[in-house]
Amino acid sequence: MKIGIYLCTCEGEIEKVIDIDSLVKEASGWSGITDVHKDAFLCSEDGIRKIRKDVESSGLERVLIAACSPFFKMEEFSDLGLNKYLVERVNIREQCSRAHRNDPENATKKTKAMLRIFLEKAKYSQPLQPLQLPSLRSALVIGGGVAGINASIDIAETGNEVFLIEKNPFLGGKVAGFHKYFPRMCPPSCGLELMFSKIKSNPNVHVLTSSEIDTISGSPCNFEIFIKTSPRHIDMDKCVLCGKCLEVCPHNAIVYPEGFSYPCIPAINKGLCAVDCNKCVAVCPVDAIDLDEEGKATNIKVGAIVLATGWEPFDPTPLAEFGYGRLENVVTNIEFEKISKEKKISFEEPKKVAFIQCVGSRDERHLPYCSDVCCMVSIKQALFLKEVNPDNEVYIFYNDIRTPGEYEELYQKARRRGTIFIKGIPSELKQDEPQKINFSVFDTVAGKRLDITTDMVVLATGIKPSQGTIDLKEKIGIVLNKNNFVESHIQCYPQDTQRNAVFSAGCCRAPMDVSRSIESAGAAAIKTLQFFNNCTEITPDNPAVNILKCDVCKRCIEECPFKAYSFDEKGFPKSDIMKCRRCGVCMGGCPLAAISLGGLSIEQLSVMLDVFDRSYLGEDEPLILGFLCKNDAYRAVDDAALKGITYPPNFFGIMVPCAGAVNGAIIAKAISTGIDGVLIAGCPDNQCHYIHGSTLAKARLTDISNKLKEMYLEPERVRFISIGRDDPEKFADSIEEYVEELKKMGRNPLRL
Amino acid sequence: MRYAFYLGCATPVKALKYEISTRNLAKILGIELVDIPEFSCCGFPVKSMDSFAALLMAARNLAIAEEKGMDIIGVCTGCMAILSEAKEYLEDEKLRDKVNEKLKAIGAKEYTGRVKVKHFARFLYEDYRLDRIRDKIVTPLASLEFGIHYGCHYMKPTHAHGHFDDPSNPFTIDGLINITGAKTINYPNKNLCCGLTIMGTAEDISFRLAAEKLEYLSSRGVDAMVVACPSCCIAYENNQKLVGKRVGKEFNLPVLYFTQVIGLAMGLSEKDLGFEFNRIKADKITEKFK
Amino acid sequence: MPPYVVKDKCDGCKGKEEPLCEQICIGDLMTLDMNTGKAYCRSLRDCWDCMSCTKICPKGAIEQRIPYQLGYHGAKLIPMMGTDSITWTCVDINGKVERFTYRTRNKK
């Protein structure tokens, strides 16, 4: 095998500490080395050109770049005329010359040991070819509320096919029933009508109402979805919307559309029908009703899925002290929308109305979160009351009024129009005389108790995740958070769920108002388009199962954070290249060490340990082998070098994608071949990029530590630490501490 | 049906009619209430002095019932709340171990958490069940109307009591009284506290609390107030004259225990129900059903 | 001396069907208790002390004492499996500890 080693002096910086020339001399003598080259500026155009020329002329099969951290100059070293998986980066700048700047002798020794093991690793690397796996350019949008409709329009108008499914007979969701939207106070019909006309005119959108997901199979880029559609019992083409069926139906079974609904055709809820009633069939002038119509099953294929399963209003009945359902004129804010829209109660005669905020929200026993919209909703409704008649007396009882950003303007407006805001929540509502509600409240600002009698109390109930979201949890395999909203990396990738090619829009992710729902729908649509474009080329480094070793214990299937594993045709586990996120948690957990990641196999780690010079610092110096998680710990170690923090050269770090990727057999081999301490450094608690990688790593280390105890070895020889990427000090301190401890423990008795 | 009968401190001295009527009612319902002489104070008064001592006292009583192999039925809502709360605290194993260690030191048995604690009214509603009581009614009390005072500790704290009744809109004792044919009213200050616990420290507030309910029920003209706790009865009956004097009114509202009302409907005699000990005579009621 | 499963450590191999010890046992003695989800040896006297289950257990949950013919009561033999190595720890009846590391024929 022809191997070239390129040592960079980083314009003399590395050479200031490390004796590069002696290393060049030494390495030239190693077997299989074709060329060892020293360069002052390897990442320069000249440097790259030199490597490319060598690869071409001498036919190098592996290239070792001993220079800076692999997180620098990724672009420059990615195309050397050699498959990029055959190029090995050895981080001698951050981990040797900078980290041990005060100890040149040992830094050189460590560099040599490092070169030796990464050389061995390179010998066992495999070339990998990127896969071409174009996605179907079609998406499924689940939920026909304002978020789902907007996501569909955005995806369709960029030329992709969209299937929009909705479990109710009409699109529009909850907002269709509202009186007005804030902050501009326009009626929902206005916005929805425009959206419906866009849907109608766009051939890319396929709307399936009265439909629900039956099953989902396949994987990202190519999902296969079975949809169940319940019968509408009314022929969409024939119906002329005369309304006669509605008039004759004795059972309230006709679901009649509002003026702007889509599709604007009634539906019959056969569950409410009486057998052999048939009154509607008889009266229909165009013969559009077919009560025997059966449900349909549809089968579609899509590349990506957008969840827009929305929300449900919180039911305040469990808060019995507010007497909802027991006292007259105690209504929820949703009911108040209806009252104001349909003018069921006239507010032209001045009335006294009290709003109670945070009913159910910010309540440990019900909705522990802030429902985001209720403050604005109550302010909107207060403004409505003041608009109908300025003499309406409006009270808002609140914990904290939350009107972020420009919504503050409406809050100010409500105050100026004479809404009375009182900080204090009433504890019990009573009805001393009919139609009146009286209660007493402690005004915590005034330090006084107020006794109040009103004509109506509106409970500002909050937003709770819809049952639809929960039902889909198993079908799609999405992860929900403790409140049953869709879990996501809320800061950086809010629209991504924890499954590839499944995105979320609107209230299924968190409580939000109409404008933010539409925003998030746009973001989800963009993510979908990005996915369509990006997945034409897929990195092939997903884990592979060695079926000669695999015993089908199914641990990988259980532990995979992304549920990427299923059985192949031979009955062995296989990771789905599209669902997998390359964390290696399966590789770390396999009891038979049968799983290897594309760029870092068990075999490579094993041979690295074979050639590792255990006494590179001398016989009595303890040796720590560290596995550093890519997202946090490795960055922190790089950061230490940058900030000039030093640590003992006894530590030796290898990058792994996640702390959970380190297999127990590797640790066992390390300990049993004389390494004094094994350290796994992962993300701080609950910040693991792969959900439970560091938790699993901790549990596995505990098992090994127990085993060491049984073997009468010190259980502290293996250890887990959490390092944030911005916490290099903690890293350096723990290494120093660990070296001291190991010195006290003495040499690993298994070292030969 | 054998149960450890937890009388508490107030009932056997201050509420003899409650004890007599409960024992006789239990007899005709076929419930055996076993007296346990070892029971001590539940710990309620100690809770203001030392929480751990209070917990130990409650745990000791629970351990005694457990040793005898019987669940506890009590008549004082305060005692039941304290024992139920202690049960909830002692679900924590660490605390339980610690308490058991101390129990051992005073020569009591270990508490493991098996024993159940129920107020007699809750027991009748939940376990004995209304239909079985209905079968035993001989003289329906159709013409009577009562205002029920539950007593705060009867169902609160709800987590300790297992959420068996709704504190904002209680219904269990109403159910028991309605089964006798008598009417019960829903009134605005139904959930008001009797105030007895602060009689010694804030007498004025205590009396004003009691007065509010007495005033309302008197004005509504109910036949009597029905209670389920000796303390509440002391606040409303024993103190009725004092309370009246404080607010410048004269009350004459009979206060009955729920056991007396149910017993009356089951044909028990006035003597068996301890009516002689009623300070505000309920002759109007008893005469009707002689 | 038959294998002893440490209940706290055993996780039933998560798959809930056939744990690794059941697959590896040549005598078909190890199996899963469906009620507890933990492995156990269903016929203690048939065990040959081959220690396959001890070696393969990913949680280190199976303990084995050396049969009396070899080391008398109290003596212990603990294996630790690396990728291509095994380390045996022997503890004899006097508490003397010896360790041996061997290469195995496992592919790396």
Next chain:
Amino acid sequence: MYNEFFDREKLKYCYQCGKCSSGCDINRIDVSFQPHRLLHLISIGAADNLMEDAGLWKCTTCFTCSERCPQGIKVTEILWIARTIAVKAGHIPELLITQKDILLRTGRLIPMDNKKRGKAGLTAIQEESSVVARIFEIVEKEK
């Protein structure tokens, strides 16, 4: 000892909505008694005066505040603990001294009157005098 009961962590959850005071009947009669204020003062560590405050002894422990607290804070329980702290600091109401005395003497809050019971046809009950005394002894020793 009270630390085991005193859910200090939970206390920090209070966001001063005032629902406890709104529903408190004592507050209705005597506005100086404000549970939400008590929680606030304890949580910011300014409760020194409170321990001397007679307001502490106005609560009937009716649990309404605990039931309705949206943050699930056991307000009554906290008040009870505050009382024990006040007692330790020596602010003991007359009544409590008497009650403790009777408890230590008889094991009951109200001394038994077996003569009265006999007249009513009820069996006599013996006082378990030593139990409470022993419990207090053990708890004192612990300190």
